[in-house]
Amino acid sequence: MSEQSVSTELMSENEVRQRRLDVKSLDNPKAMKLYRRFDGIFILVLFSFLALGVQIQFTLTAGDWDYWIDWRDRRWWPVVAPMTLLMFIGPLAYGLWYRLRLPVVATAVTTLLCLTSWLSRYLNFYEFTYFPMSFVPASTYIGLGILLDCSLIMTRSLIISCIIGGGLFGALVWPLNWPIFAASKVPVEFNGMLLSMADLMGFQYIRTTTPEYLRIIEESTLRTFGGSVTPLTAVFAGLVGIVVYALFLLLGKWINGLDKYAKRIA
């Protein structure tokens, strides 16, 4: 917080004058018109960047976990998916809060991811490789994004929102998505074996390079806790969410500090 006053002291006269002019320009309708035009372009650029960025990040990290309905187990997917999203959201959320006080990154990223995921499922999986949409539906994380953003504006503190929002972001993945894939977890008998509908579809719809054994289903020592897998995973994912989000907010802080050096060089 004191950083700002220190840097103001260090500013040259020229810079101080420039800033005063900037503030004045806000009362100038012509300047405002220009700003609004720029805002329009910036929204397009920012959203394209977010959509592309989160799609690449998510494909590389969560990948198969989020493509196939028979990969979304109770243990790994609810931890991996929010973690990888928070890694992307953290630095951007810090920047937009610090510079603009705009708490929209998490909602924007999760909404855009949902839209691009549907586009990719439709084109890559349904049209190009013939998978039925019922086998590759997108997950949703939008609710988590809204909770994270709102907790920031409600508390006006990155730290508290990290604990509340980051925690909820991890913990609520499963209940949020439950209405979307509860159907795939209905039991079915196949060859005398008990399968979920998702397992049956995984067997039937041929994936040449994604054999069954690549799935990581419930592999963990937490198994000893018996029936309470889902709530336990939620607590664990919540903690992971807090830690990961905190780390990546710090990364954002570090990136934001870089402009000091940029000024010094100039």
Next chain:
Amino acid sequence: MKVVFSARSATVNLVLVLLLSLFAGDVVAHGERAQLASMRMRTVHWFDLNVAPLKVKVGDIVTVTGKFYTSELWPNQLPSPEDTVYLNIGVPGPTFIKLDASVNEVPMVRSTAFELGKVYEYRIIMRARIPGRYHVHSLLNVKDAGSLVGKGTWVEVEDHSGGPVPFVNEATTLTGETVNLETYGLGDVFVWHVVWIVLGIAYIVYWLARRELFIPRFIRVREMGQDKADEILTKRDFVVSSVFFTLTLAVILGGYLWGENKYPITIPLQTGKVDVVGLTPPTGELDIEVESARYELAGRSLMINAVLTNRSDQAYSIGEFLTANIRFLNSAISGPTTYPEEEMVAFDGLTVTGDSVIPPGASRPVKMVASDALWEQYRMTGLINDPDSRFAGLLFYFDEDGKRYYQEIGGPILPTFF
């Protein structure tokens, strides 16, 4: 059908497939020639492949049967099927659905493990789903080793004469409901996605549709300094956010309860391995000692010198040598049979010098030459480039009644320069 690369991202695969199909013909794209020659010779010997029928309509059944032998000379540098394997079909995506699969009559819903040096008989029942002409391969996904592909057979899938009929894939749940898996649960999926997308967009619009956005806000926050910057947030912002926060929690809870109510009985994803016992190949008490093996670098042949000792009470004649999915048949013997449209068969590919019949009790040196243009076509001549120059294959022989026996032969192999 792609072979070596893992399926991390469909986009990457898509690009690779496009590149492959640009630069290569049918055969390479399916992986028949992609792997090292020595690897194809010493991993899985596929035989007796039968795909039937070869011409079907959408919704019809196609059955793939065959056998494979897991090589005892499995390359050390390649992870073995003794750990984890999955029996699969190599077709471009779910153009067929697998209805059933079994190995040695054990259902193969999941992954399994195979002992080396054993015979496994498999059967896969499929239903044609998408019209087209497909090169259907049997394949094994071996954990950490990638896909090992058997040879392919072309199957043609046609639409119904009256025009396309929607493909239906019915299943009955344990709760007694019969559903179509092609569209199962999709209606609800769309509804819930729409709910969330609308909420997300509403929230974004609230924040972005305002008179002062990026630049003005940036100027103001900079002017206020971090200590006072929060003043840019209005009471309305706070109220709207609280409403969104509460609403979101309520919808999450509501959705969860809706799911629990609609599907009260659910189970976790099922996993675990299936056990299957391998069969011992019918060797018929014939001992085969490979003395030496050579292949001509310039030509198209593999020459094996072996001593065959017949400890049984019947005479054997050598009928076929199989390696890397290529069948070299001895045309002097009537034993070996082929399936309709079978590929990779050299009908006159095996010459046995000396007496090709081994009488009971006899021990004879035999020189076998497996020779055909297929060597070149399937890039087996690249053996010289392999890090481990050994070969292996199955030798088939027949008794007087035409009964078939076989065993694996193999050993070091040397090139001959002419």
